[in-house]
Amino acid sequence: LLMAYEPAKRLSRMRVSLESAFVGVQMMFEILDRPDSMADPADAVALPHGQGEVALRNVGFTYDGKRPILSDLTLVFAPGRTTALVGPSGGGKSTIMSLLLRLYDPTEGHVEIDGTDLRRITRRSLQQMTAFVGQNTFLFSSTVRENIRMGRLDASDADVERAARSAQAHDFIMALPSGYDTPVGENGIFLSGGQRQRLSLARAILKDAPILLLDEATSALDNDSEALVRDAIAEATRGRTTIIIAHRLSTVMGADDIAFIEGGRLIEQGPLRELLERPGKFAALFNKEVSGKAPAGAEAEAVVEE
Numbered sequence: 001l002l003m004a005y006e007p008a009k010r011l012s013r014m015r016v017s018l019e020s021a022f023v024g025v026q027m028m029f030e031i032l033d034r035p036d037s038m039a040d041p042a043d044a045v046a047l048p049h050g051q052g053e054v055a056l057r058n059v060g061f062t063y064d065g066k067r068p069i070l071s072d073l074t075l076v077f078a079p080g081r082t083t084a085l086v087g088p089s090g091g092g093k094s095t096i097m098s099l100l101l102r103l104y105d106p107t108e109g110h111v112e113i114d115g116t117d118l119r120r121i122t123r124r125s126l127q128q129m130t131a132f133v134g135q136n137t138f139l140f141s142s143t144v145r146e147n148i149r150m151g152r153l154d155a156s157d158a159d160v161e162r163a164a165r166s167a168q169a170h171d172f173i174m175a176l177p178s179g180y181d182t183p184v185g186e187n188g189i190f191l192s193g194g195q196r197q198r199l200s201l202a203r204a205i206l207k208d209a210p211i212l213l214l215d216e217a218t219s220a221l222d223n224d225s226e227a228l229v230r231d232a233i234a235e236a237t238r239g240r241t242t243i244i245i246a247h248r249l250s251t252v253m254g255a256d257d258i259a260f261i262e263g264g265r266l267i268e269q270g271p272l273r274e275l276l277e278r279p280g281k282f283a284a285l286f287n288k289e290v291s292g293k294a295p296a297g298a299e300a301e302a303v304v305e306e
């Protein structure tokens with residue numbers, strides 16, 4: 001692990017946006033129990049246990065110093081609620097997620113948790129406050145049990161199993177050749193996309209952080225898998241401030257609030273029902289999705305993006 005530390009530091013300095021690498025680096029820091037290579041400022045604070053309100057305030061952002069990607073974006077995510085980020089491809093949803101993960105800092109304005117600027121929160125504290133579930137679940141070459149335990153290293157086997165049950169993963173794990181002791185990762189058993197997502201959700205549930213950041217996988221899942229992932233997400237989001245880049249209509253329908261992002265700006269935000277009652281961009285997109293993709297009486301399977 002120590003040998004892995006130097007490359008991890010380099011990766012971190014490069015601000016790699018590759019999600020799996022980020023998760024790997026983040027987890028390695030957790031394991032090594034030592035500070036991130038990006039030093040905290042001297043006045044950085046460990047965040048007190050608050051409500052978990054997340055906010056972008058007048059945020060502007062550019063990757064290259066020229067082309068604005070986000071412009072004067074103010075977006076408040078209410079504590080304990082689940083907000084689905086939707087909108088056309090290229091609108092800035094992933095960029096918002098990157099700012100929340102502090103892979104980048106905004107060029108203008110600031111991002112805050114419970115009123116404190118992320119730049120003033122120690123990285124360790126920020127890491128403890130948030131759980132991230134991305135599109136590509138990073139699996140260590142270890143057992144299923146240890147991979148879930150990455151969520152909280154001091155968790156007991158019973159805690160791991162409880163989290164796996166909540167994430168709808170227990171049954172498939174028990175059907176593996178050695179159950180929770182089955183090796184996964186590079187030389188381990190192959191897991192389907194839906195199974196990997198549920199392992200990742202089990203980790204997040206085990207971590208029990210007040211803020212959950214989720215980039216839902218775009219890969220197609222069969223109907224059974226999708227229903228299980230949907231239930232796992234419902235369980236993982238319960239009682240947390242959740243921000244989710246939603247690719248599935250069922251996820252949008254399960255969210256408390258919708259934020260429609262286009263061209264780096266917030267176009268509309270509010271509860272699903274309210275947005276559907278106005279003739280806005282979200283209602284148009286939603287109705288197109290529902291009428292175009294869903295067979296009568298069945299649940300639409302797909303993408304809320306254009």
Ligand code: ATP
Pocket residue numbers: 017063064069087088089090091092093094095096305
């Ligand atoms: P999608 O739904 O397709 O993932 P999105 O709404 O998440 O899109 P972003 O991925 O945030 O949108 O992209 C917003 C804009 O920023 C796009 O024009 C994209 O090309 C650009 N962009 C994204 N990541 C980078 C990067 N690392 N470097 C430079 N430009 C980037």
